[in-house]
Amino acid sequence: MTSNREAGGPSPREQPRPRVLLAEDYSALLVALGRLLAPYCDVVGSVADGLAVVEAAVRLRPDVTVLDLNLPTINGLEACRRIKAALPLSKVILITAADDEALRQRAFELGAAAFVLKHRVVDDLGPAIQDAFQGKTDTRAV
Secondary structure (H helix, E strand, C coil): CCCCCCCCCCCHHHCCCCEEEEECCCHHHHHHHHHHHCCCCEEEEEECCHHHHHHHHHHHCCCEEEEECCCCCCCHHHHHHHHHHHCCCCEEEEEECCCCHHHHHHHHHCCCCEEEEHHHHHHHHHHHHHHHHCCCCCCCCC
């Protein structure tokens, strides 16, 4: 029996890590998100407003962009729309404190891969990023 490594494929430890861009206007949460995700992802950038995340996404071309719904300059929904227009294959995950069905539905209409409630970020954001990176979309609020 040959191992995955002997067959030329990557071992589980060598699986590609998602390149993630973070956008959150609360600096302490932005730092905490980076620390939370560091074991699972390569955080390629962190920004604090909606226009900056769109510009950074176009420049850095992350696999997944995680952005707060309530960002200065433009909100997360508009940032999601612009990122998906510029980078259709890039995945976007919205995080918010608002457990609002209409916002969730709008996020998915604009192309979001997931909608994660902030009080669930510690448990749900890592799996949501992995799912998005693997091409899965979660149409329910997590």
